[in-house]
Amino acid sequence: MGSLFAFTLLGLFTGAAYAIMASGLVLTYTTTRVFNIAHGAFGMFLSFVFWDFTQRQGMPTVLSLILVLGVVAPAIGWFIQRFVTRGLGEGPVSVALVVTVGLLVGLIGLAQQIWPPEPRVLLPFWSGTGWQVGDIFVTAHQLITLVCAVAVAFGLYLLLNRTRIGTAMRASVDNPELLKLFGGKPDRVAALSWAIGISLAALGGILLTPVVLLDYYALTLLVINAYAAAMLGRLKSLPMTFAGAMILGVLESWAVGYLPTDGFLASFRPVIPALFLFAIVVLMPQAQLRIGQVKGIVTAPVPSMRLSIGSGAGVLVVVLLLVNLVAPNQVLLIGVAATYAIVMLSLVLLTGYGGHVSLAQFTFAGVGALAYAKLDEPNLFGLLVSALIAAAVGALVALPVLRLTGLYLALSTMAFAVLMDKVVFNAEFAFKFNGTLAAERLSILGLRIGSDTAYVWFMVLAFVLLALGLLVLRRGALGRLLVAMRDSPSACGTLGLDLRWFRVGLFALSAGIAGLAGGLFAGLRGTVGAADFLYFQSLLVLLLAVVFGATSVTGALLGGTALMLLPELQAASPSMAGLLFAVIGFGAVLLGRDPNGIANHLFRVGRWLRSRVAPGLEERLQALLPRGGAADGTDGAVDVPLVDVPLVEVSGGDPADTMVIEKVV
Amino acid sequence: MALLEVDDVVVRFGGVTAVNRARFSADRGVITGLIGPNGAGKTTCFNVITGLQKPTKGRVRYRDRDVTGWPVHRRARHGVGRTFQRLEAFGSLSVRDNVRVAQEIHGGPLAWFGGRRGAVSVEMLLDRVGITEYADERADSIPTGTARLLELARCLASDPQLLLLDEPSSGLDETETDAFGELLVELAAEGCSILMVEHDMDLVMSVCHDIHVLDFGEIIASGAPADIRTNPDVQRAYLGYAEGDGDLDGDTGVIPAVEEVV
Numbered sequence: 001m002g003s004l005f006a007f008t009l010l011g012l013f014t015g016a017a018y019a020i021m022a023s024g025l026v027l028t029y030t031t032t033r034v035f036n037i038a039h040g041a042f043g044m045f046l047s048f049v050f051w052d053f054t055q056r057q058g059m060p061t062v063l064s065l066i067l068v069l070g071v072v073a074p075a076i077g078w079f080i081q082r083f084v085t086r087g088l089g090e091g092p093v094s095v096a097l098v099v100t101v102g103l104l105v106g107l108i109g110l111a112q113q114i115w116p117p118e119p120r121v122l123l124p125f126w127s128g129t130g131w132q133v134g135d136i137f138v139t140a141h142q143l144i145t146l147v148c149a150v151a152v153a154f155g156l157y158l159l160l161n162r163t164r165i166g167t168a169m170r171a172s173v174d175n176p177e178l179l180k181l182f183g184g185k186p187d188r189v190a191a192l193s194w195a196i197g198i199s200l201a202a203l204g205g206i207l208l209t210p211v212v213l214l215d216y217y218a219l220t221l222l223v224i225n226a227y228a229a230a231m232l233g234r235l236k237s238l239p240m241t242f243a244g245a246m247i248l249g250v251l252e253s254w255a256v257g258y259l260p261t262d263g264f265l266a267s268f269r270p271v272i273p274a275l276f277l278f279a280i281v282v283l284m285p286q287a288q289l290r291i292g293q294v295k296g297i298v299t300a301p302v303p304s305m306r307l308s309i310g311s312g313a314g315v316l317v318v319v320l321l322l323v324n325l326v327a328p329n330q331v332l333l334i335g336v337a338a339t340y341a342i343v344m345l346s347l348v349l350l351t352g353y354g355g356h357v358s359l360a361q362f363t364f365a366g367v368g369a370l371a372y373a374k375l376d377e378p379n380l381f382g383l384l385v386s387a388l389i390a391a392a393v394g395a396l397v398a399l400p401v402l403r404l405t406g407l408y409l410a411l412s413t414m415a416f417a418v419l420m421d422k423v424v425f426n427a428e429f430a431f432k433f434n435g436t437l438a439a440e441r442l443s444i445l446g447l448r449i450g451s452d453t454a455y456v457w458f459m460v461l462a463f464v465l466l467a468l469g470l471l472v473l474r475r476g477a478l479g480r481l482l483v484a485m486r487d488s489p490s491a492c493g494t495l496g497l498d499l500r501w502f503r504v505g506l507f508a509l510s511a512g513i514a515g516l517a518g519g520l521f522a523g524l525r526g527t528v529g530a531a532d533f534l535y536f537q538s539l540l541v542l543l544l545a546v547v548f549g550a551t552s553v554t555g556a557l558l559g560g561t562a563l564m565l566l567p568e569l570q571a572a573s574p575s576m577a578g579l580l581f582a583v584i585g586f587g588a589v590l591l592g593r594d595p596n597g598i599a600n601h602l603f604r605v606g607r608w609l610r611s612r613v614a615p616g617l618e619e620r621l622q623a624l625l626p627r628g629g630a631a632d633g634t635d636g637a638v639d640v641p642l643v644d645v646p647l648v649e650v651s652g653g654d655p656a657d658t659m660v661i662e663k664v665v
Numbered sequence: 666m667a668l669l670e671v672d673d674v675v676v677r678f679g680g681v682t683a684v685n686r687a688r689f690s691a692d693r694g695v696i697t698g699l700i701g702p703n704g705a706g707k708t709t710c711f712n713v714i715t716g717l718q719k720p721t722k723g724r725v726r727y728r729d730r731d732v733t734g735w736p737v738h739r740r741a742r743h744g745v746g747r748t749f750q751r752l753e754a755f756g757s758l759s760v761r762d763n764v765r766v767a768q769e770i771h772g773g774p775l776a777w778f779g780g781r782r783g784a785v786s787v788e789m790l791l792d793r794v795g796i797t798e799y800a801d802e803r804a805d806s807i808p809t810g811t812a813r814l815l816e817l818a819r820c821l822a823s824d825p826q827l828l829l830l831d832e833p834s835s836g837l838d839e840t841e842t843d844a845f846g847e848l849l850v851e852l853a854a855e856g857c858s859i860l861m862v863e864h865d866m867d868l869v870m871s872v873c874h875d876i877h878v879l880d881f882g883e884i885i886a887s888g889a890p891a892d893i894r895t896n897p898d899v900q901r902a903y904l905g906y907a908e909g910d911g912d913l914d915g916d917t918g919v920i921p922a923v924e925e926v927v
Contacts, residue, residue: 477769477777484755484766491753491816494715495823496741497770 006136007257008250013142015249016149017207019242022226023152024200026233026241030173031193032081033089034096035235035407037359037414038103040223042198043205044216045107046073048115050206051122051214061125068206069199077198081191084589091593092486093406097357098546098592101539104223106585108216112578124210145207152200153242159196160238169193173236217536224415228277234284248276267423274415281412282400301603302479308471312464315557319460323453331452333564335524338459339365341560342517344545345466345553350510351542352551352595353474355486356503357410360397360417361514362541364390366533367420368515369522370430373437383442383519390515391508398507402500409507417535425530436529439522459520463560466513467553482506540566543588549597558599667726668693668858669714669827674723676709676882683709685882686723691827691875696849696859698869698890701879702902707862708750710879711829714860715747716740727827746825748816750832750862756805760815763804764790767822787822794818795844810836814845821852828852830861834868846872870894878902 025039036042046068053064084103088096124141131138160166168184169192176186204226205219212218229248233240255269268275303311323331343365350356371386401412426433441448441455449455473479481502485492489499522528544563549555566584570577591597667690676684684706691697699707712718714725716737724733732740755763764787769776791797794814799807804815813833820828830849834842842865849872853859863869869876870890878886878893880902886893893899897907 477766480758480762480766481769481777483757484763484770487755487757488753490717490737491749491755491819492770493737494717494741494745494747495767495770495819496738498736498738 003135003257005134007253009133009136009138010142011250011253012246013138013145013249014208014211014252015246016146017204017211018222018225018229018249019149019245020152020200020207021204021222022229022241022245023156023238024197024204025223025226026230026235026238027156027169027193027200028197029230029235031169032085032172032190034085035100035411036085036103036197037097037100037223037411038107038220039197039201039226040205041104041107041220042073042076043201043208043222044219045111046076046198046202047122047205047209047214047219048111050202051120051209052115055120055122065206068202073199073202074195077194077196078191080198081194085194086187086190088593092355093410094351094355094357095593095595097407097410098542098595099589101359102543102585102588102592104220104585105539105543106582106589108220109578109581109583109585111216113576113582114578116575116578120214122206122209122214141207141210148203148207149242152203153238156238165189165192221418224277224411224418225273227411228273228280228415231277231280231284244280248273251276264427267426270422271419274419277412277415278400281404281408284404302471302474305471305475308468312468315464316457316460320457323456328452331456332524333568335452335456335459336521337561337564338456338463339517339521339524339560340541340544340563341557342459342463342466342520343514343541344548344550344556344559344563345463345470346510346513346517347542347545347550348553348556349470349473349513350506351545352549352555353479353482354503354506354510355482356406356507357542358413358507358510358538359410359542360413360420360535360538361510362533362538363417363420363535364394364511364514365518365521366425366530367393367511368518369439369528369533370425370437370518371515372519372522373439373528376440378440378442378448378523380442380444383516386519387512387516390518391512394511394515395504395508397511398504402503402507413538414535417538421530421533421535425533431528431530434529434531436527437522438527439525441523441526455524459524462516462520463557466516467556470553540584543584543592546595547584547588547591547597549599550595552596552599552603554602555597555599667691668728669860670726671710671714672724672726674710674713674720674725676706676713676718677721683882684713684720684879687879687882687884689877689884689887691858691860693858694853694856695874696853696861696872698873698876699860699862699879700864700866700869700876700893705879705902706882707879708831709882711747711831711860711862714740714829715745741823744824744826745829746820746823746827747829748813748820748831748833752809752812752816754804754812754815754819756803758804759801760796760804760807761787761791761800763815764818764822767819771823790818790821793821794848795841808836810834810838810841813837826856826858828857828859830859830863832862832864834863834865842868 021039021043025036028039029035049072050064050068053059053067054061059067080103084099085096088099124139125144126140129140130142158166160170165188168179168189171179171182171184172186172189176189179186179189205222208222209219212222225245225248229244230241232244232247252269252272255272259265259269319334323334326334343361346364347358347361350358350361368386368390371389372382375382375385377385397413397416398409401409425431431437441450443449449458474482481492481497485497485499485502493499518533521532525532540563541559544559544566545556548559548562566580570580594600669691671687671689674684674687675682687706687710689699699710701707709718713720714727716732716735716739720733724731726732727740727743727745732743755766758766768787788797788800791800794817796807796811796814796818799811799815804812807815813836817830817833834845837845846868849859849861861869861873870893873890876886876888876890876893877884878896878899880898885898885902886896888896900907
């Protein structure tokens with residue numbers, strides 16, 4: 001049948017471009033152990049550069065191509081390896097993930113800042129030229145794509161198998177330390193693979209631009225296609241990666257050809273890569289525990305219970321004052337901040353305590369909101385059930401993935417977030433395409449919390465209670481288990497802990513907390529839609545949580561407030577919108593190495609003040625306030641109450657903890 | 666009768682055969698030694714027994730059940746405990762919390778939420794292995810020998826029936842090693858079976874009931890300490906020749922010990 005052949009052939013052309021991109025991803029990952037989530041974003045950014053060279057500057061296509069692929073891309077790759085990702089491969093996976101997510105967001109922001117949104121066209125190479133093959137028309141661009149893929153495959157083969165540096169690259173896959181001992185230069189190897197990797201991302205992006213258009217997000221998301229293809233080769237084998245890319249291209253092409261053009265099934269077309277990815281992940285064998293990887297880590301000190309309760313009460317008092325003082329529309333903003341802060345609490349549990357990264361946390365809030373609106377049970381029971389549904393969805397996502405390692409979890413959650421964003425939330429049974437659902441504010445014991453001020457205060461109360469709950473967990477057996485699991489999963493396993501179910505439970509609990517935030521958010525807004533839960537929001541949640549401190553509830557509170565302020569700032573100065581993303585993204589790149597974040601620096605300032613400036617203050621305060629701490633929250637900035645900053649160690653932290661933190665900070 | 670049987674186990678890493686048709690057993694209530702030169706495949710055997718490494722071929726039987734396909738945690742729940750040659754203490758926790766976590770894992774989810782407590786207290790375990798004075802220190806700041814004892818205490822907290830000790834005495838001085846040997850004998854007397862990889866031949870010869878010798882992944886000798894001592898194959902594996910007069914540089918620290926014994 002002719003059309004099957006036609007669609008298959010078309011799919012191979014797209015697959016060839018995916019293969020180019022994916023091989024760059026595999027190259028950088030295998031040689032430096034840093035999975036570059038921003039791989040697609042680099043492709044996007046450099047496609048814009050290519051557009052700029054050819055369309056705006058009017059340079060000849062070939063010259064622009066040589067400049068982008070031969071100069072700009074390798075230079076960026078070298079720079080990133082040298083100054084950003086160097087050494088990340090040996091650290092915890094979560095840090096490398098956060099840093100590259102930061103790059104992703106930063107690049108999108110930068111692109112928006114340099115090339116503000118406007119329709120741009122990047123013509124295919126030799127547009128108009130083509131040949132009739134059977135019943136289909138093969139364009140010159142498609143042929144070039146295929147030729148490029150073959151050239152890349154052949155070039156990489158020659159490089160890795162026939163050159164000295166290529167041999168060193170393969171050696172560095174196994175053991176960079178050993179390579180160093182034998183006189184190799186792992187840094188040079190790493191720089192070269194990043195230079196080539198980014199160049200391949202650029203080539204893939206440029207070749208795919210006529211298909212996916214010159215769009216900040218669509219090109220960035222190509223990392224999921226590349227990742228899915230690379231997973232077929234377990235992120236290691238280049239030939240399998242090429243095969244995976246071709247299969248993916250053909251599947252997508254078939255979807256275009258054979259899926260109905262309207263209705264629910266039609267929406268599956270853009271998420272074929274995500275589905276392909278899940279299928280591979282489910283089929284992969286369970287990873288084995290490895291010995292001798294991780295060492296002790298340093299986290300923010302856990303405040304004493306009295307201090308925590310005091311600070312929580314302080315926050316509640318401050319918010320009570322605030323909601324009655326500020327303008328009505330700003331009251332809602334405080335509610336939004338509380339939503340984000342609760343979602344970030346779920347990340348404190350998962351990432352800060354547990355060491356796992358989720359790129360779908362706001363999607364779980366979306367699941368909670370959807371469940372809350374659909375249930376139409378505006379009471380605590382409805383809220384709880386919504387949270388449970390989000391937790392169950394979280395468990396379902398985590399179950400197949402957590403047999404593998406943390407890296408796969410994070411990447412798969414990103415695919416999941418895109419899947420929900422593009423398909424499920426827009427489906428008839430959910431928010432519907434461009435639609436919204438109404439949600440009523442909840443009642444407690446028949447008393448409806450109707451007014452904005454009361455509802456927002458209730459949300460903050462929920463935050464405070466959850467934060468306290470989290471701190472209780474952290475101090476108890478579960479907290480010890482989480483630390484132990486991060487320090488040595490193997491030891492936990494040989495002591496009898498079923499790591500898989502433990503992690504699934506942890507992930508589900510975290511998704512449940514995010515779902516609770518979503519339910520509360522639905523009530524706050526009154527109407528919620530798919531547009532409220534875009535996958536990109538989850539990336540921002542993660543970055544700000546880490547920047548402000550993913551290991552403390554204070555960090556969550558600060559991060560939530562900052563994320564609420566972000567769109568306000570962007571609206572206030574639209575010309576700076578992209579720049580703000582760039583600042584957040586690159587800020588996370590700088591700060592992502594220390595997940596204790598800004599909050600921990602504040603704790604340190606607090607300790608310093610206590611010891612240097614007012615050594616006797618603590619006793620005097622104790623004498624004045626027998627319950628302690630209630631005043632603490634109020635002496636922070638007015639709109640950003642600092643939970644447990646000033647007196648972090650009054651009776652809590654132990655000296656050993658503090659000492660090590662000082663060393664690191 | 667045998668509590669643990671390793672039957673014809675083969676482990677290959679790429680082209681390297683780390684363990685080649687190893688066949689040995691450990692009896693109930695006694696201390697069994699697993700010795701051999703560096704790189705002989707001892708730790709790999711431990712990994713196979715605990716489930717951290719899938720064997721390429723062969724079976725592991727524990728308490729007369731084939732546990733080859735069991736995951737790590739399930740074996741642990743059935744009483745297989747181990748310590749590690751390259752330490753796996755929970756570095757960011759205090760020594761006391763290391764043991765407490767082990768007890769909590771052993772207690773199951775009920776213990777996590779404050780319910781059940783173990784029969785033996787954490788303090789008693791720390792005291793038993795003699796590291797009470799380090800109880801409040803972070804586990805990544807204590808000396809290696811102490812950390813090994815901590816791993817033993819942590820292991821004991823999960824009430825094991827079969828204890829796999831991977832070079833437990835390295836990092837201990839002579840007096841400490843003697844005390845440690847006594848502790849092992851006590852544990853065995855209480856019914857705990859021990860399989861031990863160890864380079865200190867004095868310790869091995871004095872506490873072990875049976876010894877298996879591994880060389881290049883193969884069991885070259887099995888028997889009581891007295892037989893192993895005089896076995897020419899073992900002498901060759903360690904010394905390069907069978908009836909030497911011992912003019913050695915002793916760079917591994919192992920050979921002099923054997924020499925004394927021989």
